[in-house]
Amino acid sequence: MIKGSVWKFGRDIDTDVIIAGRYCNISDPDELAKHVFEDLDPTFVGRFVQGDVIVADANFGCGSSREVAPLCLKAAGVAAVVAPSFARIFYRNAINIGLPIFEIPSVAKFFEQRQSIQIDPGTGMISNLSTGASFQAAPFPEFMQKIIGAGGLVNYASERIGGLGNEK
Amino acid sequence: MAMTMTEKILAAHAGLPQVRPGQIVNAKVDLVLANELSAIVAIEEFGKIRGAEKVFDPHKIVIVPDHFTPNKDIQSAQVAKKVREFALTQQMLYYEVGRMGIEHVLLPEQGLVRPGMLVIGGDSHTCTYGGIGAFATGVGSTDVAVAWALGEVWLKVPSTIRLEFLGKKQPWVSGKDMILYAVGRLGVDGAIYSALEFTGEAIADLSVAERLTMANMAIEAGAKNGIFVVDAKTESYVQGATDRPYTVYQSDPEAEYAQTIVFDMEDIDPQVAFPHLPSNTKPVSQAGDLAIDQVVIGSCTNGRIEDLRIAAGLLKGKKIHPRVRCIVIPGTQKIYLQALKEGLLETFVQADCVVSTPTCGPCLGGHMGVLAEGERCVSTTNRNFVGRMGHVTSEIYLASPAVASASALAGRITEPGKI
Numbered sequence A: 001m002i003k004g005s006v007w008k009f010g011r012d013i014d015t016d017v018i019i020a021g022r023y024c025n026i027s028d029p030d031e032l033a034k035h036v037f038e039d040l041d042p043t044f045v046g047r048f049v050q051g052d053v054i055v056a057d058a059n060f061g062c063g064s065s066r067e068v069a070p071l072c073l074k075a076a077g078v079a080a081v082v083a084p085s086f087a088r089i090f091y092r093n094a095i096n097i098g099l100p101i102f103e104i105p106s107v108a109k110f111f112e113q114r115q116s117i118q119i120d121p122g123t124g125m126i127s128n129l130s131t132g133a134s135f136q137a138a139p140f141p142e143f144m145q146k147i148i149g150a151g152g153l154v155n156y157a158s159e160r161i162g163g164l165g166n167e168k
Numbered sequence B: 001m002a003m004t005m006t007e008k009i010l011a012a013h014a015g016l017p018q019v020r021p022g023q024i025v026n027a028k029v030d031l032v033l034a035n036e037l038s039a040i041v042a043i044e045e046f047g048k049i050r051g052a053e054k055v056f057d058p059h060k061i062v063i064v065p066d067h068f069t070p071n072k073d074i075q076s077a078q079v080a081k082k083v084r085e086f087a088l089t090q091q092m093l094y095y096e097v098g099r100m101g102i103e104h105v106l107l108p109e110q111g112l113v114r115p116g117m118l119v120i121g122g123d124s125h126t127c128t129y130g131g132i133g134a135f136a137t138g139v140g141s142t143d144v145a146v147a148w149a150l151g152e153v154w155l156k157v158p159s160t161i162r163l164e165f166l167g168k169k170q171p172w173v174s175g176k177d178m179i180l181y182a183v184g185r186l187g188v189d190g191a192i193y194s195a196l197e198f199t200g201e202a203i204a205d206l207s208v209a210e211r212l213t214m215a216n217m218a219i220e221a222g223a224k225n226g227i228f229v230v231d232a233k234t235e236s237y238v239q240g241a242t243d244r245p246y247t248v249y250q251s252d253p254e255a256e257y258a259q260t261i262v263f264d265m266e267d268i269d270p271q272v273a274f275p276h277l278p279s280n281t282k283p284v285s286q287a288g289d290l291a292i293d294q295v296v297i298g299s300c301t302n303g304r305i306e307d308l309r310i311a312a313g314l315l316k317g318k319k320i321h322p323r324v325r326c327i328v329i330p331g332t333q334k335i336y337l338q339a340l341k342e343g344l345l346e347t348f349v350q351a352d353c354v355v356s357t358p359t360c361g362p363c364l365g366g367h368m369g370v371l372a373e374g375e376r377c378v379s380t381t382n383r384n385f386v387g388r389m390g391h392v393t394s395e396i397y398l399a400s401p402a403v404a405s406a407s408a409l410a411g412r413i414t415e416p417g418k419i
């Protein structure tokens, strides 16, 4: 069970503001985590508490394919990101590296900054403990559940080194 | 069953007779691209895949260090070194500084991407290759690492949105203006999880370079890929680059589209995208009176020889505005040499521009033109997010090479027809 405070973001949060291009020659996730959202809010890193949750509006993670974007969020202690939609490369990167993400239509308007949120990652049930409202996230397709279940794409691939294969 | 080009390419690479939008497939890749920044993370992940020592096929893997090269600092040099050593040990295709170019300009030029191929790259603008009828999409570093090991990638088959451009281009309108206009209409998430298929009379009239420019920015509308029909222009471009074989796929007439959006070329003037989203577009004529500090002409969007010819055409025999810095970056070594032979570089230098070796450099705020507080830049690149090219208060205005050159001369955002 994930339980923490809400950090609220608007729509079209791009990967350049999640982690600026100038830091993309750093590959140590903990080093990167020091610069998360620096251009949007330089005080974010000082105030964010491990285990808190990002609730954003549509199209979270648009822009560059930099995998360091979900990586540095994970390293900064972001327990999950909840949004109505994710940009597709961010979406797959998050699944591949094991950053929990949840898609719920119009979710952003039901959460305010610093409200208390609880997420059951198993069922996708998400509650706003401050208002009592609860929401059901869209379930992941079966294939993605397998990747998540394996603990990310690297583990999944390790199990099938001959090829991922298709069911005919 | 009727399918779109995108669906046909995915079905062929998944070894399936047909695929439907929404279906998740594991597809064989024809080429896996990475730059030094995505490769450095992919190398780490590759090392964690149990049983993977050698890549699946080194001839189908290409590494292009272009973002911070020639290395801008020690940190970047360390990254580039590690990537170089890995690429050479694994015998991957590797393009070193001096032989390289900006990845998405280089790969079509070298004939490494061809129609009908399935290409993934650790860079969001991998979608550029749809300009010559390939399925190409950006992925993350873990996807790259797994594709290095297995030669496969998991993909959700996108539904296709058809964009039809009717009529003829107006003066000074280029592919860049058409894609800026389309992104403005669609919004930055208007094509999320979808393919964009570009069709219509105006598309048939475009050069291959302009199609590559348009496909490059499909991601700016959130699309998974952008794709163009393969015609005689495409085939002559591809045959000029390589004698390796390729496959032409065409959308079936009865193929199902999620949506068809029709644009009339009458409505499309030269465009500019205001800060801080590529969808924040206006006609240049409505830009107002905005003084600028810098102009960048280059990148994977507009760093081709055709772009440099347009810029040089406007700058020839003139000087740029005394308050403006203008940085011109040919996309590849081959383009640099061609521009040298044609006298374009001389035109730029005489107009007081800086001419750089190929690099992404300023496009991602790396080096070679980082912006200071409050500075304004007109750029032929593809993104104008907050802080993208430097200080968080700096502003990027995206435009075509013609608009960028006219603005460099005037010192403010200007229509090329007014110069």
Ligand code: SF4
Binding pocket: B067, B102, B103, B104, B123, B125, B299, B300, B301, B359, B360, B363, B364, B381, B382
């Ligand atoms: S030129 Fe810019 S957009 Fe293109 S690959 Fe380089 S950094 Fe990315």
